Amino acid sequence: MPLSESDKRRLTDEISSVISRAKESSRVLPFAASVDIDPVDVPGWLTACPRKTLWYWRSRDGKIEVGGIGDGLSIPGGSAASSLDHVRKVQEKYPNFRPPMFCARRFNLAEPYDEVQPFFPGDICRVPARMVVRKNDQYSFHISISVLPDTDGDHILDTVESEIEETKQISILGMPFSLPSITATRAFPDRDGWRKNIVNALAAIKRAEIEKIVLARRLDYRFGERIDPVVLLMLLRERNQSCYSILHQPRPDVAFISVTPERLYLREGSRISVDAVSSTMPRGSTPDEDAVLEKKLLNDDKLSREHRFVSEAVLADITTLCDGEPTIDGPRALKLDRIQHIASTVTGRLKPDADDAKIVKRLHPTPAVAGVPRERAMAMISQMEPFTRGWYAGAIGMIDDDRAEFAVGIRSAVMHDNLISVFTGAGIVRGSDPDVEWEEIESKDILRPLLSEKALS
Numbered sequence: 001m002p003l004s005e006s007d008k009r010r011l012t013d014e015i016s017s018v019i020s021r022a023k024e025s026s027r028v029l030p031f032a033a034s035v036d037i038d039p040v041d042v043p044g045w046l047t048a049c050p051r052k053t054l055w056y057w058r059s060r061d062g063k064i065e066v067g068g069i070g071d072g073l074s075i076p077g078g079s080a081a082s083s084l085d086h087v088r089k090v091q092e093k094y095p096n097f098r099p100p101m102f103c104a105r106r107f108n109l110a111e112p113y114d115e116v117q118p119f120f121p122g123d124i125c126r127v128p129a130r131m132v133v134r135k136n137d138q139y140s141f142h143i144s145i146s147v148l149p150d151t152d153g154d155h156i157l158d159t160v161e162s163e164i165e166e167t168k169q170i171s172i173l174g175m176p177f178s179l180p181s182i183t184a185t186r187a188f189p190d191r192d193g194w195r196k197n198i199v200n201a202l203a204a205i206k207r208a209e210i211e212k213i214v215l216a217r218r219l220d221y222r223f224g225e226r227i228d229p230v231v232l233l234m235l236l237r238e239r240n241q242s243c244y245s246i247l248h249q250p251r252p253d254v255a256f257i258s259v260t261p262e263r264l265y266l267r268e269g270s271r272i273s274v275d276a277v278s279s280t281m282p283r284g285s286t287p288d289e290d291a292v293l294e295k296k297l298l299n300d301d302k303l304s305r306e307h308r309f310v311s312e313a314v315l316a317d318i319t320t321l322c323d324g325e326p327t328i329d330g331p332r333a334l335k336l337d338r339i340q341h342i343a344s345t346v347t348g349r350l351k352p353d354a355d356d357a358k359i360v361k362r363l364h365p366t367p368a369v370a371g372v373p374r375e376r377a378m379a380m381i382s383q384m385e386p387f388t389r390g391w392y393a394g395a396i397g398m399i400d401d402d403r404a405e406f407a408v409g410i411r412s413a414v415m416h417d418n419l420i421s422v423f424t425g426a427g428i429v430r431g432s433d434p435d436v437e438w439e440e441i442e443s444k445d446i447l448r449p450l451l452s453e454k455a456l457s
Helices: 005-025 042-048 083-093 153-165 192-205 229-239 287-299 301-319 356-363 374-384 434-442 448-456
Strands: 029-037 054-058 064-069 073-076 100-107 123-127 132-133 138-147 183-190 212-223 245-249 255-258 263-268 273-283 322-335 338-351 395-400 403-408 414-415 419-428
Touching: 005 029, 005 138, 005 153, 042 054, 042 064, 042 132, 042 229, 042 356, 054 229, 064 338, 073 083, 083 356, 138 153, 138 255, 138 287, 153 356, 192 212, 192 374, 192 414, 192 419, 212 301, 212 374, 212 434, 229 245, 229 255, 229 448, 263 356, 273 301, 273 322, 273 419, 273 434, 287 301, 287 322, 287 338, 301 338, 301 356, 301 419, 356 395, 356 403, 403 419, 419 434
Parallel strands: none
Antiparallel strands: 029 138, 054 064, 054 245, 064 132, 073 123, 100 123, 100 395, 132 138, 183 212, 212 419, 245 255, 255 414, 263 273, 263 403, 273 338, 322 338, 395 403, 414 419
């Protein structure tokens, strides 16, 4: 699809303006160009691209989809300020530079790195060099570059046009695919270790040290050969339609994927919406059975207490950020493909100084992935869990102009060569049973449906 004459004129003016400013200031300036394009299969475009750094994001409602390759601009966090603090400074300094950007923050910035996690920074915002963005049925192509005072404007225009020509209409969903054979599995902790962790957590709850703690397990699957992360995410996406789909592949043999149902927050201008999600019940095989399980979910004392800890903490946190009293909608059943949760939604209008840096700092990590009180629960998690969480249960989001949407990176996995580490967790409160909680984390394993299908094929 060649550039239209109007796009060429617009881009020529934008490029000339940024080059002039670069010459006047004698410094390098960030530049982002966007052009509307014909529909393109975003995962297919990523698959067709040379395997540089890849990013993929699809919103929970499916209305927004973003694929990115390469690093056009990295905004790391420092010891005194987060990456989101620096994003605000970049936007204030360069008001015309507002491309979509991917942001991520680890579950616990203080936890040590393991052998794979260094590829997933603790706190960073990144603008890919090339992006294809779909908003509803509208598609656009974005390119981000650094402009020097002596940059050739015609070369930039030629680059944009040639890159658009290379966006290809490829679909990977119809590709034949089957999981390779599993050669080994190992759980961290194993079932005995899990029981021990739950017993210790319940003892801390009884001593009134904590009210709730969310404990997790890492289950390693070693396969006979490497699996393509994009193809695997698309298979998972088809089975988790009501969830976010997230991928970051920093190099060909390493990737993070998540098909999470949980939104940390949605900000549109000064309006914010925050989810409180907890407690788990399976879906029924028939509508009547599903209704019975939903009623059990919403009326179970232990599950209701677990949700109350989450919703009350979220309401308290968001109240400090808002003008006036936020409203809460819920509790209600959040129904996914295989399981259902209790969910409530808190909405409010933000104070003028409540930017994304303050929002993430206040909300993350939520009681749904850490516990109550948060700091004590996180300290216990670090002591009890025999692995590094990294981006699992972290905050992973997209910022686009005056809109931000962050998901909580649960239902996730880290892929390293032919090893896939799957992370699942469960909220522990008074009355929790170790064996019941073990079954819950088993049910949340994102690979389990694919493995079941493989066994039946």
